[in-house]
Amino acid sequence: MDYPTLTLGYEGALALITLNRPEKRNAISPRMIDDLLGALDAAEASAARVAILTGAGKAFCAGMDLEVLRTISSQTPEQNLQDSRRMAQLFRRLWSFPKPLIAAVNGPALAGGCAVATLADFTLAAPEATFGYTEVRIGFVPAIVSVFLRRRVGEGVARELLLTARIFPATEARELGLVSEVVAAAALLARARELAGTLVAHSPTGLLATKKLMVECQEPTIDRELSLAIAANAAVRSTPDFREGVASFLEKRPPKWSS
Numbered sequence: 001m002d003y004p005t006l007t008l009g010y011e012g013a014l015a016l017i018t019l020n021r022p023e024k025r026n027a028i029s030p031r032m033i034d035d036l037l038g039a040l041d042a043a044e045a046s047a048a049r050v051a052i053l054t055g056a057g058k059a060f061c062a063g064m065d066l067e068v069l070r071t072i073s074s075q076t077p078e079q080n081l082q083d084s085r086r087m088a089q090l091f092r093r094l095w096s097f098p099k100p101l102i103a104a105v106n107g108p109a110l111a112g113g114c115a116v117a118t119l120a121d122f123t124l125a126a127p128e129a130t131f132g133y134t135e136v137r138i139g140f141v142p143a144i145v146s147v148f149l150r151r152r153v154g155e156g157v158a159r160e161l162l163l164t165a166r167i168f169p170a171t172e173a174r175e176l177g178l179v180s181e182v183v184a185a186a187a188l189l190a191r192a193r194e195l196a197g198t199l200v201a202h203s204p205t206g207l208l209a210t211k212k213l214m215v216e217c218q219e220p221t222i223d224r225e226l227s228l229a230i231a232a233n234a235a236v237r238s239t240p241d242f243r244e245g246v247a248s249f250l251e252k253r254p255p256k257w258s259s
Contacts, residue, residue, distance in 0.1 A: 001042065003035040007056075008042060013200045014193065015048035022057025027065040028112050030083075033090050036116075040093055049204055050196040051097065053120060054104040054189065060129065061113025066250065069138075073243045077234065084233040087112065088144045088226050094119040095148055095222075096215045098208055100199045104192040105129045106185065110167065115145040118152065118178045121211075124192055125170040126185035131178065132167035139245030139255070141236045143229035147222060153177055 001008075007018045017039050019026040026032075043051045055061055072080070094101065094116060105125040109117035111134045117123055118131070125131075133149070135142040142149075142162050150158045153176050161168075161176075173179040183191045199207065236242050240258045248255035 001038065003039055005029065005032040005035045006039060008039045010046065010048055011193070013047070013049040014196050015043035015046060015051040017043065017051060017053045019053075019055040019061055022055075022059070024065060025059035025062035025108070026055045026057065026113070027062050028116075029065040029068055030086070032065075033086055036090060037093060040097055044098060048099070049207070050100045050102065050199050052102045052104055052189070052192045052196060053116070054192070055106050057107070059107040059113075060103075060105045060109040061116050062108055063111030063113045063134070069246050070250065072237055073246060075237065077238065080234040080237045081230070084144070084230045087233070088230050091115055091119060091144050091148065092222070092226065096219075098211055098215075100196075100207060100211070102192050102195055104188050105131075105170070105179070106188055110134055111140075111142070112145070115148070118173075119148060122180045122195060123173075123178060124181050124183050124188060124195070125173060125179045126188050127170055127182055128185060129170040129173075130167050131170070131173045132165065133162050134165045134167065136163065136165045137245070138249045139236070139239065139241035139243075139257075141232050143232040143236075144226065147225045147229050151218070 006020045009016045019032070021027060021032070075083070101120040103117050103120035103123045105117045105123060107126070107128060108130045110132050114131050114133055133142045133145060146158060146162055149162070157176055170179055170182045174182050181191065244255050244257060
């Protein structure tokens with residue numbers, strides 16, 4: 001199957017998913033969400049036992065596509081709710097993917113792209129990679145990713161990252177536990193393949209059963225919190241601050257907040 005926004009290939013027991021909108025810094029669009037969900041379904045159904053997710057070009061994923069941002073403020077509440085549910089579906093799918101998932105972060109991973117990068121079982125990053133949950137800069141709420149981030153780094157660190165919206169380097173992401181290893185850019189995919197080989201050497205039953213257990217232990221709480229996060233994500237889209245934040249971002253000017 002062809003995916004307009006990414007490529008999916010197989011190398012023996014490995015599935016390689018590459019976000020492929022380099023001219024857009026691999027920004028997230030509705031089409032990319034559909035393609036990623038489809039590629040993950042295909043990788044799960046295949047004989048591959050490990051999946052690697054990376055980006056083409058200089059960025060891993062720079063967040064939401066600008067063209068999507070232009071249209072959000074004019075959407076209906078129901079459309080915003082549907083969009084929020086779809087994003088939550090993607091994040092939850094990455095978190096709960098039944099086979100080991102390795103993210104090879106080759107460049108900036110920002111906002112939703114940061115979530116995609118850090119929801120894998122293993123996140124390898126090039127020294128040039130940067131990370132940041134930058135949503136509040138434009139009056140948005142990093143609601144959905146917060147459900148997963150708090151579990152990854154703890155409440156205190158999650159609050160600091162989400163409220164400051166600062167961009168931080170791969171070395172700090174490693175110290176915070178968001179990145180497993182920092183690897184030279186030229187060796188990034190080779191290291192991801194090496195790690196995949198280590199995992200493939202283990203018992204397939206053991207790997208699948210271990211991931212299944214870790215997911216099932218948290219599913220009830222995750223799903224309850226996601227329902228709250230979806231509502232918050234949808235509601236903020238109709239606020240004056242969100243409209244001003246998006247407008248100022250697109251117009252490359254400082255925002256003029258109403259509150």
